[in-house]
Amino acid sequence: MPPAFASTAPAVRRLANGLTILLERMEWCRSAAIGMTVAGGSRDEPEEIAGASHLLEHMAFKGTKRRDSFAINADMDAMGAQGNAFTCEEYTAYYMWVVPERLPEAMEFMADIMEPAFPKAEFESEKKVVLEEIAMYDDLPDCAVEEALMRAAFGRHPLARRIVGTAETVSRMRREDLARFREQNFRAGDICCVVAGNFDEARVLGDIRRLCGRWPAGRARRRRTPPVFRPGREIGRRNRVLRQYVAMAIPSEPLRSPGAASARMAATALGGCPGSRLYWALEDKGLADSVGAWYEGYSDAGLICAAFAADPGRVEKCVRILMDELKGIGNGIADAELAMAGKHIETGLLFSSETPISRLMRHFENWNGRRKAASVEDEIAEIRAVTPETVRRAVRTWPRLAEPAAATVGPLRHPPLS
Numbered sequence: 001m002p003p004a005f006a007s008t009a010p011a012v013r014r015l016a017n018g019l020t021i022l023l024e025r026m027e028w029c030r031s032a033a034i035g036m037t038v039a040g041g042s043r044d045e046p047e048e049i050a051g052a053s054h055l056l057e058h059m060a061f062k063g064t065k066r067r068d069s070f071a072i073n074a075d076m077d078a079m080g081a082q083g084n085a086f087t088c089e090e091y092t093a094y095y096m097w098v099v100p101e102r103l104p105e106a107m108e109f110m111a112d113i114m115e116p117a118f119p120k121a122e123f124e125s126e127k128k129v130v131l132e133e134i135a136m137y138d139d140l141p142d143c144a145v146e147e148a149l150m151r152a153a154f155g156r157h158p159l160a161r162r163i164v165g166t167a168e169t170v171s172r173m174r175r176e177d178l179a180r181f182r183e184q185n186f187r188a189g190d191i192c193c194v195v196a197g198n199f200d201e202a203r204v205l206g207d208i209r210r211l212c213g214r215w216p217a218g219r220a221r222r223r224r225t226p227p228v229f230r231p232g233r234e235i236g237r238r239n240r241v242l243r244q245y246v247a248m249a250i251p252s253e254p255l256r257s258p259g260a261a262s263a264r265m266a267a268t269a270l271g272g273c274p275g276s277r278l279y280w281a282l283e284d285k286g287l288a289d290s291v292g293a294w295y296e297g298y299s300d301a302g303l304i305c306a307a308f309a310a311d312p313g314r315v316e317k318c319v320r321i322l323m324d325e326l327k328g329i330g331n332g333i334a335d336a337e338l339a340m341a342g343k344h345i346e347t348g349l350l351f352s353s354e355t356p357i358s359r360l361m362r363h364f365e366n367w368n369g370r371r372k373a374a375s376v377e378d379e380i381a382e383i384r385a386v387t388p389e390t391v392r393r394a395v396r397t398w399p400r401l402a403e404p405a406a407a408t409v410g411p412l413r414h415p416p417l418s
Contacts, residue, residue: 009375010196010363013205017217018189021208022363022373024196026356032103032197033356034110035095037364039190042165043089043158044222045181049173051165052181054087055130059178060094060113061085062122067112069122079105082357087163090299091368097357100198104207111211114186118175130170137164141238141409142290145245145307148234148407153249153303157227188212189219194363197356226300231403233417237410244315244410245290246417247307248322253394255297255369261382262394267295267304268341270329275340277325282308288318299369303405304395315408316416323418326404332392342383349379 010024045052062069076083076096083096083106094113096106137143147162154160164170193212195204229251252266253259271278271293282288288310296303306326310318333341352358353376362379366372406417 009378010194010373011201012373015188015209015213017213017215018187018219019208019212019215020192020367021205022192022194022367023199023201023204024194024359024363024375025199025201026197026359029198029356030099031097031356032100032106032195032199033095033097033360034103034106035093035194035360035364036110036114037091037093037192037194037368038186039091039192039368040185040220040222041088041090041092042161042163043224044185044220045158045161047158047161048169049165049177049181050161050169051130051163052173052178053092054164055126055170055173056116056178056182057085057087057092057094058126058130059116059118059123062126063117063119064112064115065117068119072113075105075109079109081106081109088368089159089163091364093364095357095360097360103195103199103204107204107207108211116182118179120175123175123178127170127173130164131167134162134164134167134170137162141241141243141245142307142309144236145247145407145409146305148236148409149247149249149305149307149405152232152234152407153229153405154227154301155230155232157225159227159298159301185220186216187218187220188215189217191215192367194360194367196359196363224300229301229303229405231405233405234407235415235417236408237413239411241410243309244312244408244412244415245307245309246315246319246322246406246408246415247305248326248404248406248417249296249303249305250326250404252295252302252304253297254300254302256299256371257302259390259394260295260297260302260370262386262390263297263302263304264295264345265338265341265383265386266329266333266391266395267293268344269333269337270304270325271306273341273344277329277337278306278308278322281321281325282310282318287314287321297369312410312412312415315412319416319418323404330395332388335388338386338388338391342386345383346380349376349383352376
């Protein structure tokens with residue numbers, strides 16, 4: 001990496017109320033990104049209001065004490081900003097990307113939408129929007145099979161819930177339910193403000209202190225119970241779907257484990273890049289498409305997942321090949337495969353280092369998943385430290401492959417899953 005672009009670990013600051021601030025200066029950039037993350041997601045919701053974090057994310061853009069929904073959209077347009085929000089199992093994030101001279105406005109805007117007013121008409125309207133979103137996911141077999149895989153792996157644990165909730169929980173949710181949920185969970189000690197790009201550090205710190213220093217101190221009371229992997233089976237029949245979608249998962253390292261980088265490398269070698277084992281075994285031979293594998297990491301759990309879509313007549317053969325490849329990589333990977341997977345991940349990290357918004361997203365994941373503020377060089381060093389032996393240790397649970405968690409969606413009545 002050219003010296004002018006070398007990054008350092010972001011500066012970490014805290015306000016008196018507990019709010020964390022991560023600052024990564026990228027002086028060569030001509031933009032800046034700001035985001036807020038809340039250390040609570042879908043797994044932290046009471047079951048009766050599943051989907052509350054996601055609906056709350058929507059309501060952030062539907063009105064505050066200072067702005068109605070029209071003003072929110074108009075002000076974003078006036079700044080020329082790119083902004084949005086998203087919800088995960090373990091955190092929620094709100095962000096904006098602007099030119100540096102608009103950063104003070106963006107920071108004021110961001111602080112404002114973090115305190116939504118829940119206007120009644122907007123609340124009822126947005127519930128309908130979310131219900132349409134739920135219906136859309138119901139129609140997408142690739143999304144349906146991944147959701148089913150989580151249920152097959154974790155049963156009724158909160159990690160297996162849909163992030164968007166269900167039609168039932170969203171339909172019956174009330175404004176007061178959502179307002180109470182926000183009051184209980186949006187504490188300064190659980191919020192991290194991230195700024196990346198070209199900015200003046202002293203001014204940014206002063207603005208954040210002025211805008212966010214009065215937020216309620218402390219942390220929310222969350223009682224997370226680690227999930228127990230159960231090798232279940234989930235089958236969804238879709239007569240109108242022409243291909244059969246199959247996904248499998250086996251337990252691996254939690255995101256905060258030292259073995260997480262090795263697990264990610266193993267998943268990449270298995271099916272996370274064009275030269276991976278599953279590509280050559282399934283896609284290159286024309287047996288299946290949409291082939292892939294990935295590492296799914298959480299604070300207290302991890303999975304290695306693999307999936308494909310194929311003509312129903314080829315599913316049995318594809319399942320056998322997938323099982324063989326899982327067992328094979330469970331026995332270890334060669335040096336050449338390790339180098340290929342490592343270079344693929346490393347290149348992705350370098351690409352993400354070139355824009356403030358990409359760095360923002362990396363900080364969201366690292367801080368919420370690992371409680372770590374890492375530079376690009378820190379993450380690359382972790383990848384380069386992976387060896388065939390650390391991979392073998394990371395996948396030590398893979399001999400249980402006789403019973404992986406498995407899910408399928410498609411036209412087959414009795415699809416083979418073993």
